[in-house]
Amino acid sequence: MCQALNCAGASIAFEDPTLPECPAVAEMAGLRVNRIGVDRDGLLVDDLTDEAAAVVTPAHQFPLGFTLSAQRRLQLLSWARRTGAVIVEDDYDGEFRYDRQPVGALQGLDPEHVVYTGTASKSIAPALRIAWLAAPTHLVPALREVLRFDETHVNVIDQLALASMIRRGDLDRHLRRCRTRYRQRRDRLGRAVATQLPGARLSGIAAGLHAVLELPGPPSAEQELLDRLAAHGVAVDGLSSFRHRPQDSPLGVVVGYATPPQPMYDGAVEALVAATRAYCADAV
Numbered sequence: 110m111c112q113a114l115n116c117a118g119a120s121i122a123f124e125d126p127t128l129p130e131c132p133a134v135a136e137m138a139g140l141r142v143n144r145i146g147v148d149r150d151g152l153l154v155d156d157l158t159d160e161a162a163a164v165v166t167p168a169h170q171f172p173l174g175f176t177l178s179a180q181r182r183l184q185l186l187s188w189a190r191r192t193g194a195v196i197v198e199d200d201y202d203g204e205f206r207y208d209r210q211p212v213g214a215l216q217g218l219d220p221e222h223v224v225y226t227g228t229a230s231k232s233i234a235p236a237l238r239i240a241w242l243a244a245p246t247h248l249v250p251a252l253r254e255v256l257r258f259d260e261t262h263v264n265v266i267d268q269l270a271l272a273s274m275i276r277r278g279d280l281d282r283h284l285r286r287c288r289t290r291y292r293q294r295r296d297r298l299g300r301a302v303a304t305q306l307p308g309a310r311l312s313g314i315a316a317g318l319h320a321v322l323e324l325p326g327p328p329s330a331e332q333e334l335l336d337r338l339a340a341h342g343v344a345v346d347g348l349s350s351f352r353h354r355p356q357d358s359p360l361g362v363v364v365g366y367a368t369p370p371q372p373m374y375d376g377a378v379e380a381l382v383a384a385t386r387a388y389c390a391d392a393v
């Protein structure tokens with residue numbers, strides 16, 4: 110996508126916090142990266158300037174889990190129309206929304222200014238390496254040109270198998286089963302935090318496969334917390350690893366609840382709780 114934007118030397122905006130690999134890829138493609146903060150309504154659109162593109166996660170901000178509000182959506186689209194910039198909508202986990210109807214895609218509001226991107230990484234498996242995008246007409250020739258050299262990396266047999274899953278309704282059935290299971294896992298985690306971790310806060314839980322567990326304490330305590338969790342066999346990411354300036358992050362971890370095999374899930378939640386309680390007891 111960055112190559113197709115064909116604006117080496119131009120700048121591209123990413124949310125802060127974000128998945129660090131995303132701005133890294135843009136930098137490798139020769140773009141200058143601007144980090145734009147987020148609040149509970151999503152991207153702070155007023156902080157955008159002359160970027161050629163802005164990459165956003167409107168349905169479920171990564172990793173904090175907020176939804177881009179209706180007002181910010183309009184504001185963002187109006188910025189793109191005014192400046193001629195492209196918005197890249199990263200809908201990485203849109204299939205998994207639990208508490209209300211799916212949030213509509215930003216791209217549907219203005220297909221000529223928004224590139225919609227989706228992936229099979231959350232819904233099927235990251236190892237599949239299949240993703241897709243719906244792009245504005247004016248970007249199609251540039252994308253085709255990039256794909257002339259890149260398309261061999263997406264296995265055609267896998268694409269045909271996925272197409273058949275979609276056609277036969279198998280993907281829908283699979284997603285329905287997963288949604289039920291992941292909602293149960295999320296609820297199990299929520300109950301454990303509410304009843305056993307006073308002072309902790311679980312957020313970003315309306316969608317997706319991860320939640321943010323915030324704890325009282327200074328950001329500098331993150332490594333100690335991660336070490337404590339690792340000693341209990343729990344692998345999670347520190348919240349600060351998604352920030353441009355890690356020292357600005359509140360103390361917390363990003364808990365992915367899809368990974369443990371089903372029979373091990375209760376044990377994984379218990380280990381998370383035990384390690385966090387041990388950390389909190391030592392911190393006081």
Ligand SMILES: Cc1ncc(COP(=O)(O)O)c(C=O)c1O
Nearest residue numbers: 128171199201228229230235240
């Ligand atoms: C924020 C975000 N964007 C995109 C992706 C999808 O990446 P890929 O399709 O390369 O696996 C992920 C996957 O974890 C993600 O967390």
